C-alpha cells in the first residue's frame with residue numbers, strides 16, 4: 023500500500039498530520055509550485071519568492087530525513103499549473119493506493135479536495151490540521167447558540183485549554199487581559215530593534231529570478247529579500263524578537279512611527295502561517311520569558327492573546343462562515359479601491375507610509391492595517407471585497423482563513439457586527455495620538471473641514487451621518503451619533519461638502 027502525500031505551501035511543518043500518518047519507507051510526498059495559487063489573487067512578488075523558497079528548503083529537509091519527495095517547480099515544462107492537475111499527473115505516474123492530505127487553509131482548496139475521490143477513483147484522506155490550538159469542531163461547539171461571538175471569552179477558553187499564563191484556574195496576575203496598559207505612543211529611538219536580515223542563498227536567488235521573470239507585473243519589491251526561508255532561520259528570527267523587542271511589545275503594540283516599519287512587533291506571522299514556526303511553541307517560549315522575569319506580564323499576555331486568542335478565533339470564524347463571508351457588505355459600500363493603495367501616491371502621510379512599506383516589505387503591522395488602510399477604506403466606503411483581495415495579495419502572511427475575517431469582519435464591519443462590537447471608524451485624532459505621521463503631513467489633523475483638513479475628519483463625520491440608521495443603535499457608537507446631531511446645520515453642510523471633495527479626488 024503506497025500513498026501520495028500532498029503537502030501544500032502553507033503546510034511546511036514536520037509535525038504536519040499527513041506526514042505523521044505517512045510512512046516514509048513506502049509513501050511519496052508531493053510538493054508543487056503552481057501558477058493557479060500564485061495568481062488567484064496577484065500576490066506580492068516577495069510573498070511568492072518567500073513561499074517558493076521555503077517550499078524548496080522544506081523539500082530538502084524532508085529528503086534529508088529519508089522521505090521520497092517529488093518537487094514540481096513552476097517552470098517545469100510538464101507543470102499543469104494547478105493542484106488538481108499536478109495530483110492527477112502524480113496519480114497517473116505512481117499509481118498510489120490513496121491520496122493523503124492535511125485539511126486546506128482555504129475553502130476554495132478544500133472544495134478541490136472534495137472533488138478528487140470521484141475524479142481520480144482513489145480514496146482521499148483529509149486529516150485535521152493539528153497545528154492549531156482549537157480544533158474546528160471545538161470552535162463550532164463554542165459558537166453554537168451564542169448571540170455574540172466575542173474573542174475575549176473564546177480566548178479565556180484557550181488559556182484554560184493550553185494552561186498558558188494560568189495559576190490553577192485563575193489567570194496569572196489576576197486579570198485575563200492587560201490591553202489597557204498597551205496603548206503607549208512610541209518615540210523615535212536609536213536602539214529600536216530590527217528583525218534580523220537573512221541574505222538569500224542559492225535556492226532563494228534561483229526563486230527570485232523565476233519570480234522576476236514570471237510575475238513582473240505583480241505588486242511589490244522583490245529586493246531586498248530578507249526573510250528567513252528555513253525553520254532554523256525562522257527560529258532565529260523569533261529568538262531575536264524575544265530578546266530585543268518582546269519586553270516592549272505590549273507597551274507599543276498600537277504605536278506607529280514614520281520610517282519604522284516594524285517597531286516592537288514580532289514579524290513572524292509569515293512563518294507561523296506557512297508552518298516554519300509552531301504557534302504553541304512560540305507561546306510557551308514567551309511564557310517562559312515571563313516566568314524567568316525577563317519580560318513583563320502585559321507583554322507576554324499581549325503576545326499570547328494575539329496567537330491563541332485572535333489567530334485561533336479568526337480561523338474559527340472563517341470556517342464557521344465559509345463560503346459567503348467574503349461577499350458580506352453591511353454598509354453596502356461600492357467605491358473602487360483608490361489607486362494609491364498600489365502606488366502610495368497620496369498626500370496622506372500615514373497612508374503613504376503604510377503602503378510604501380507594504381510595497382517594500384510585504385509587511386505592515388496590525389494598527390497600520392486596521393486603523394490606517396482599513397479605517398480609511400471604511401470611511402471612504404470602499405467595496406469590502408476589493409479591499410479583501412488587496413489585503414490577501416499584498417502581505418507575506420496573508421491566507422484567506424486569517425485575512426478575510428480580519429478585513430471583512432474586524433476592519434470593515436461588513437458582517438454587521440458578528441466579529442467586532444463596533445466599526446473601527448476613527449477621525450485623524452486617533453492616528454495623531456498613536457503616531458508622529460501628522461507632524462509631517464500636508465493636511466492639518468486639527469481641522470474638521472476645508473481643503474487642508476485631514477481627510478479622515480470629514481469622512482469620519484460623513485460616515486456617521488450616512489450610516490446613522492445602521493449604527494445609531496450600537497451603544498458604542500450612539501455617543502458619536504449624538505455629537506454629530508448637535509452640530510449646527512452649517513457645520514453639517516461643511517462636513518458633507520468636504521467629504522464629497524475628498525471622495526471626488528479618489
Ligand code: FAD
Nearest residue numbers: 287288289290291328332333387388391392419420425428
Ligand atoms: P505581532 O503584532 O507581532 O503579533 C504576533 C502574532 O500574533 C502575529 O504574528 C500573528 O500570528 C498573531 N496576530 C496578531 N493579531 C492577529 C489578528 N488580528 N489575527 C490573527 N492573528 C493575529 N494576520 C495574518 O497573519 N495574515 C493576514 O492576512 C492578516 N490580515 C489582516 C488584515 C487586516 C485588515 C487586519 C486588521 C489584520 C490582519 N492580520 C493578518 C492580523 C495582524 O495584522 C497580523 O497578524 C500582524 O500584523 C502580523 O505581524 P507580526 O507577526 O509582526 O505580528
Ligand code: DLZ
Nearest residue numbers: 030031032054055056059060127128131
Ligand atoms: C500562496 C501560495 C502560493 C503563492 N503558491 C503556492 C504554490 O505554488 N503551491 C502551494 O502548494 N501553495 C502555494 N501557496 C499557498 C496556497 O495558496 C495555500 O496552501 C492554500 O491556499 C491553502 O491554504
Ligand code: SF4
Nearest residue numbers: 370372450460463476
Ligand atoms: Fe494621516 Fe490625517 Fe495625520 Fe495626515 S493629518 S497623517 S492624513 S491622520
